[in-house]
Amino acid sequence: MKSHDVAFWKEAINDEMDSIMNNNTWVLTDLPPGCKPLGCKWIFKRKLKVDGTVEKFKARLVIQGFKQKSWIDYFDTYAPELEEEVYMNQPLGFIVPDNENKVFKLIKSLYGLKQAPKQWHQKFDEVVLSNGYLLNQANKCVYSKFDASGKGVIICLYVDDMLIFGTDQVQVDLTKEFLSSRFSMKDMREADVILGIRIKHESNGIAISQTHYIEKVLKKFNYFDCTPVSIPLDTCEKLMPNKG
Numbered sequence: 001m002k003s004h005d006v007a008f009w010k011e012a013i014n015d016e017m018d019s020i021m022n023n024n025t026w027v028l029t030d031l032p033p034g035c036k037p038l039g040c041k042w043i044f045k046r047k048l049k050v051d052g053t054v055e056k057f058k059a060r061l062v063i064q065g066f067k068q069k070s071w072i073d074y075f076d077t078y079a080p081e082l083e084e085e086v087y088m089n090q091p092l093g094f095i096v097p098d099n100e101n102k103v104f105k106l107i108k109s110l111y112g113l114k115q116a117p118k119q120w121h122q123k124f125d126e127v128v129l130s131n132g133y134l135l136n137q138a139n140k141c142v143y144s145k146f147d148a149s150g151k152g153v154i155i156c157l158y159v160d161d162m163l164i165f166g167t168d169q170v171q172v173d174l175t176k177e178f179l180s181s182r183f184s185m186k187d188m189r190e191a192d193v194i195l196g197i198r199i200k201h202e203s204n205g206i207a208i209s210q211t212h213y214i215e216k217v218l219k220k221f222n223y224f225d226c227t228p229v230s231i232p233l234d235t236c237e238k239l240m241p242n243k244g
Contacts, residue, residue: 005057009044012059017094019184020061026088026104028096037087037103039064040110050193050212062111063088124157127182145175163194 003009020026031037043060063086086106090096109119128143129135133155136142146152146167153166153175162179166172179185191199196213199206218224 008057009059012044012057013042013093016059016061020110022184023108025108025110026106028090028099028102029087029105030101031087031103032085035085035087037089040088040091042092050198060111061091063106120160121157124183127179128155131178158195161194163191 001009040061040063043062045058045060047055047058049055087103088106088110089103090100096102125135131145133143133145136144141157143155143157144152151167151171153164153171155175156163164172164175166175176185176187180187190201193199193212196210198209198212200209215224218226
């Protein structure tokens with residue numbers, strides 16, 4: 001809160017709280033006798049573009065799920081529903097006046113909770129599979145939907161980031177329209193970077209590279225000016241293009 005970017009961080013915090021409140025994530029209540037509330041903390045991150053400039057300021061409220069005790073606070077990391085009662089202390093900066101001693105009982109999952117990953121994935125699964133998308137059996141985070149003429153789309157899911165590509169823009173737009181009707185989404189438009197991979201559109205197709213990510217790692221560990229060496233490889237090995 002003392003940084004030069006305080007206005008951006010406050011906006012990011014308010015965006016996160018708006019999202020949580022709109023999802024009816026919790027209710028304010030008294031802590032039942034014998035229960036211990038979990039703590040929570042704010043995580044702040046600057047999301048950068050490929051050129052190193054700030055794309056957005058992101059604030060995430062994270063519950064300290066590492067303090068959950070197996071079979072007491074949660075049945076299984078991959079429990080399908082939030083059936084267990086989970087209580088959390090009120091987050092810093094958003095303590096309800098005259099209710100300082102109360103806690104939040106979670107109705108829905110929150111980042112950091114043991115059950116969160118499976119719950120979100122199951123929700124996404126139900127929505128897309130019920131709309132005719134097929135799940136890739138080799139990678140359970142890839143979904144596809146093609147019609148008889150071969151037109152369609154492929155959705156790649158990584159936690160809550162999606163990469164959508166298809167045979168034409170119409171199919172992509174229809175997919176985004178469908179997903180937006182079921183989830184709160186932000187359209188990032190044509191992808192230029194995802195998961196540290198840079199996507200370049202060239203005249204003869206699409207090229208992907210991790211040059212900027214490698215340079216970032218080298219700079220972080222003060223190896224940017226190191227001398228490159230050849231990579232050992234069996235010279236007799238014949239590499240064939242993967243047509244799969």
